[in-house]
Amino acid sequence: MSYTKINEAIWNKWSKEGYRWTQPISTEVFQKAKEGVWNVLLTPSIPVPKTWFGSLKGKKILGLASGGGQQGPIFKALGAEVTIMDLSDAQLEAERTVSEREGYDIKLVKADMTERFPFPDDSFDLIFHPVSNTYVENIEPVWQECYRVMKTGGQLLSGFTNPEIYLFNDADKLEDIRVVHPLPYNPLKDFTEKERAELIENDGVQFSHTMESQIRGQLKAGFLLKDFYEDFASTEDDYILSKYFPQFYASLAIKL
Template sequence: MDYTEINAETIDRWIEEGWEWGVPISHEQYAAALRGEWDMVLTPTKPVPKSWYPALSGADVLGLASGGGQQMPIFAALGANCTVLDNSPRQIESELMVARREGYQIQAIRGDMTKPLPFADASFDLIFHPVSNCYIEDVMHVWRECHRILKPGGLLMAGLDNGVNFLFDEDENEGEIRYSLPFNPLKDQRLMALLEKNDDGVQFSHTLEEQIRGQIKAGFQLVDLYEDTNGEGFLHEHGVPTFWATLARK
């Protein structure tokens, strides 16, 4: 089985177990967004600065690997024309459920971002891409495709794992480093066995060069960024940043 299909099945299981990134927003949260009371995250804890967002009324927005009914309903409440692409059937189901419940339209596509994205050149004003490319091996392909499908001047907001988490076991064991970087289970069967044992899907560490320089090489101008932590655990308690969020412009 292709590793991206393994990840889709894994995420579907996590959702059944109550995974926080698979819980759709409530009607009350949607109603609050209609009143202008909202925020969204690309990383575990820090809200995206409001200054990052363009005018959203009438904007064409793509949620890339952003299914689950958490961000797209807010974009819809703010007047955007929303499309979401996610490889998890359960995440797509949640998007469609919230859209039916709240009465807005969304184009929800089950798709694999390791493949060419099923959109024409210059289709979107904004791509919102929360932490998810840790589930794919080649992030450069994603940056090139994002650049292709954005309109001139369009924005890419991306949440990125900086790789530090891959040095440790899930419990972080008081900061004991257990693994080396890069973390690539397709090239090390011991890592694949570890991920299978923990039901973690197939995950990959990525470097600053891949994540941020990769956007620049794809043609983006880096506009802003911030760091975030895991939100809990040993590394968080010691203030160790484990994620970046970036804002880039085509």
Template structure:
């Protein structure tokens, strides 16, 4: 099946349902951001350390699979030149709405995060990729595409999920799925059909080798990382952090 098309429709529907990752920043948040009081996240709870960022004024940033009007407007309010690339038209519309309201000049492009051919080589200073590579079946093309469109010494910030999160049954915490996990191939037929009928996005649990080793093999140096959890939304928080954020630099 065409999971990219399905996930596009699923995220469009999440906007209609006001999913937490589709609700744009509030006026209060924008006022604080314009006054220099701001934070953005790659994972559910922990803010990205400010020292991960260079001077944002005039910085060319690609918000990769980052639609929803959340991170992009905050970074644009700091003077960054922001382009948001996302699979969901309705998620991109959220960014356009905020951009128009606050005159942020955010550009939006619709597409599959594995294919950034719409952008020339060495276009961006920084790529901000909140936890979203779980929505594609193969993460390695994402890292290669990011490396190509970043300028020399450009920065890639990305949110990742620990593969164990997908292998556990959340209720029993029993290990029931093999790695690598895929909604398409790991779930029983009835569970997959239920997901499809409910228009839920399909996810893929990538190995740490592909998520972290893949960045290194693409040519990046990982300069920092931190772990995060579901912020109380999952019982897994009592046992291990399900999320990893990494900061990597393009090496020439």
């Protein structure tokens, strides 16, 4: 089975189990957004600055690997035309549930971001890409596809993991933390069958990437970097090293 199929199955399973990133927003949160009170996350804790969006009214937005009913409904409440592309049926179903509950149209597309995106060139004003390229082995083609489907002047908002989180073992106590994985971390290559099976069972197939492929990958695709911030795991994540270094990054890039 391909690794993206494994990740699809894992996200469907996490959705059934009620994992945080599969929980749609409530009617109250949707109504508040209609009144102009809202925020969205690209990373676990810090809301994306409003200046990264400008007015969303009438904007064509692609939520890339962004199913689950967290951001799509907010963009709809703010008057955008929204397409959500995701590999997981359960994540798309969560989007459908919110759209039927609140009575709006949204385009839902089941597609794998490791392949050519199923959209013509110059389709979107804004791409919202929350932490998810950790589930893709080679991310440079993803940045290139974002560039292709983006209109000139469009914005790419991305969240991604700090590769250093993949250095460590999974321990419950700080004194048990050890550096165990050299980077870049790639479960398809560097592990025994048994280790690989365990890692995949717990986390899906994740890859650490380099900061060069995250940042320079966007620049090589043609984007210009406009802004950037660091973020930390949320208290819900209960990550033992959360106070020691930022685990997540978010970037704003522009297609000029």
